[in-house]
Amino acid sequence: MITTILISFMQFSIVAPHSLHRHCIATQGTLYPKNIQLVMIDDVIVYYYNSSAEQEAVVPEWLNHPEGIEFWQEVHRNLKFNRYVMDTAVRVTSEHYNHSHDHFYQAHGRCGWKSDGTTEAFMSHAYDGKDFVSFDVSTRTWTAAVSHAVFYKRKRETDLEDLVRLVIHYESGCIRWLEKLLEFSVTVREPKVPAVSLFERPPHGNSKVEVTCHVTGFYPRAVQVDWLGAEGLPMVDGVNSGEVLPNGDGSYQLRKSLTVPQEAQDTQSYSCLVLHSSIAGNITVTWAPKKNLANVLMAIVIIVSVVLMLTVLFKYLVWRRAVGKSQS
Incomplete structure (x- = not known):
């Protein structure tokens, strides 16, 4: 109390x-x-x-x-x-x-x-x-x-x-x-830009995933943190916010968590939006579904593989052309 x-x-x-x-x-x-x-x-x-x-x-x-x-x-x-x-x-x-x-x-x-x-x-x-x-x-x-x-x-x-x-x-x-x-206290009260990171953990006993947006190191204390869902609209359901707490060095931190249901984990992306007086715009960090992330990684692998194959083919053709000229 x-x-x-x-x-x-x-x-x-x-x-x-x-x-x-x-x-x-x-x-x-x-x-x-x-x-x-x-x-x-x-x-x-x-x-x-x-x-x-x-x-x-x-x-x-x-x-x-x-x-x-x-x-x-x-x-x-x-x-x-x-x-x-x-x-x-x-x-x-x-x-x-x-x-x-x-x-x-x-x-x-x-x-x-x-x-x-x-x-x-x-x-x-x-x-x-x-x-x-x-x-x-x-x-x-x-x-x-x-x-x-x-x-x-x-x-x-x-x-x-x-x-x-x-x-x-x-x-x-x-x-x-x-x-x-x-x-x-002039130096203590200088604005400090927040650092924003995401981490996730599955709650015990169910298949939902809890994603936490950790905002820390900011000053002044006033801050706005929102989870955005489909079409960039603020989330209300499944959102749990902690208190703004002091870090001990004059800055503050806040954690805001979002519970992602199983049916949305493979299809829906969510973004943590942070507004603070120390920055002109905002800081946005996005949590991507695992399936989408895997698809992105696969696409990157395929693109890199194709580029490598084309590079090898190009070098081979250049070599063949050089050999042909030397024989003639």
Whole structure:
């Protein structure tokens, strides 16, 4: 469940052209890590902490220079303090609900620029995946999404020091972070062209063939991958798409599979079409039926054989002609 939440966070994080997102999860119980923290600029990971990893967050390679490290340490100090805030939130909320088993508390904060150039920021919290409270930066007010959250709303409102800290961060600090990270991450955010390959395997227990289109190494994250069938029309039936996943080097990958029924394996070709902002057109890789492929190979063999025979015949005729002239 935690992984699903993080993936949905990352999908949401690429909506704005340039924005900075903070995602924090604190848990009560033993099934999940106690704390998870993720900071992203657009769709580039700046900071990732998982308490189960038994080590502090690591400076990404693109920030591994004196000015970048100094900035990253500021981010680290801020988020380390935020772990205490999140631990408190999940504890007091669980106590309020009289919960004693596994539960989790989520916080999502974002700042960025709107299309008109003005800035915006917000923060929302959830408990066990459901809306709980939110903070309006412009009005400096907390709002409870459910009646059970009123107690927490009041708790945060009465903490004036906490209120000042939030306002300063989301009105100025967060945008300053965003500006610095845009400066530092120029090379990381350069478009990367996807590599596309196909591989197939027969599913167990039937005669269908599963063909997977593997698209990897691309950036930005947004990508469109379609399987095309007869007359170049997009396929819907038999298509299974995975999630867009990070590779660890700033690029992403996606797998999209097509199940080919037995009756179509010898007659129908299918193409994987990839559209990405790093390329002007598209990348298309075609899967050909085995029978058609065999016919093509046979035709190539026949053509090569005929060419060789004609070459030998031509050389023989030239030789005969040369011999005839020498005898005369």
